[in-house]
Amino acid sequence: MKKAIVVGATSGIGKGLAKLLVENDYKVGITGRRTELLEELKSENPDSYFIQTFDITDTKTAAEKLEQLTTELGGLDLLILSAGTGDINNELDFEIEKRTIDTNVVGFTCIADWTLKYFEKQNYGHFVAISSIGGLRGSKHAPSYNASKAYQINYLEGMRQKVTQRKEQIFITDIRPGLVDTEMAKGEGLFWVMPVDKTVRQIFKAIRKKRKIAYVTKRWGLIATILKFIPGSVYDRM
Numbered sequence: 001m002k003k004a005i006v007v008g009a010t011s012g013i014g015k016g017l018a019k020l021l022v023e024n025d026y027k028v029g030i031t032g033r034r035t036e037l038l039e040e041l042k043s044e045n046p047d048s049y050f051i052q053t054f055d056i057t058d059t060k061t062a063a064e065k066l067e068q069l070t071t072e073l074g075g076l077d078l079l080i081l082s083a084g085t086g087d088i089n090n091e092l093d094f095e096i097e098k099r100t101i102d103t104n105v106v107g108f109t110c111i112a113d114w115t116l117k118y119f120e121k122q123n124y125g126h127f128v129a130i131s132s133i134g135g136l137r138g139s140k141h142a143p144s145y146n147a148s149k150a151y152q153i154n155y156l157e158g159m160r161q162k163v164t165q166r167k168e169q170i171f172i173t174d175i176r177p178g179l180v181d182t183e184m185a186k187g188e189g190l191f192w193v194m195p196v197d198k199t200v201r202q203i204f205k206a207i208r209k210k211r212k213i214a215y216v217t218k219r220w221g222l223i224a225t226i227l228k229f230i231p232g233s234v235y236d237r238m
């Protein structure tokens with residue numbers, strides 16, 4: 001049986017991916033801060049799920065918990081980092097900006113580095129992170145969220161360059177969703193909000209194909225192309 005960890009599996013995309021992995025005969029380590037939700041998921045298939053509760057911003061504990069989970073699983077082939085946060089912050093409330101940076105930048109880097117070092121030691125493995133189409137451009141409504149996703153996109157490219165040059169059997173996949181119907185997608189006037197099950201099926205397909213970058217769902221790939229080419233002078237007025 002293949003072994004995977006999903007960091008951020010208590011809800012949304014991470015939970016959907018954990019379930020899909022179990023349906024595909026993986027043993028899956030699931031993490032998040034809300035233990036009761038991890039236990040609820042485990043109760044659906046007690047032999048296939050393994051639990052560790054931790055906050056990814058607590059970087060010392062996070063690395064220890066990943067070690068423990070990997071030992072319980074008996075190894076690791078795939079780690080999916082889905083944990084993340086984001087809020088509308090038109091008022092530039094610094095507490096919101098800090099929470100976003102602590103989670104999506106500091107916590108992200110801690111999990112990503114632990115994973116890459118683990119895979120480098122065993123010389124194989126697949127690291128998948130859920131960034132966002134938001135990382136392609138800035139946002140007046142959620143400046144730190146989009147900036148943190150740009151950091152993730154750039155960091156993942158750096159990791160890919162590192163493993164490619166060493167010709168290791170390590171794969172890095174950057175999943176860039178558009179809007180998905182989860183706790184995170186809040187606010188008025190949202191459009192093309194994709195169902196979680198459709199999104200996770202497309203993500204799983206991209207993981208199986210070991211894609212470097214995947215936009216999900218496909219129609220959001222079109223938006224990504226348009227976003228990239230809007231001139232700055234036009235984007236500033238939007």
Ligand SMILES: NC(=O)c1ccc[n+]([C@@H]2O[C@H](COP(=O)([O-])OP(=O)(O)OC[C@H]3O[C@@H](n4cnc5c(N)ncnc54)[C@H](OP(=O)(O)O)[C@@H]3O)[C@@H](O)[C@H]2O)c1
Nearest residue numbers: 008010011012013032033034055056083084132179180182
């Ligand atoms: N929904 C969208 O429209 C959308 C679009 C593009 C990208 N994304 C990205 O997709 C990823 C998953 O988000 P989602 O939409 O599935 O939202 P979600 O349902 O709110 O899930 C977020 C997950 O992250 C975990 N998490 C958050 N902060 C954490 C922390 N400090 N430590 C540990 N775990 C933490 C949460 O678990 P606990 O609360 O239990 O800790 C939860 O399992 C995020 O990285 C998000 O940026 C989402």
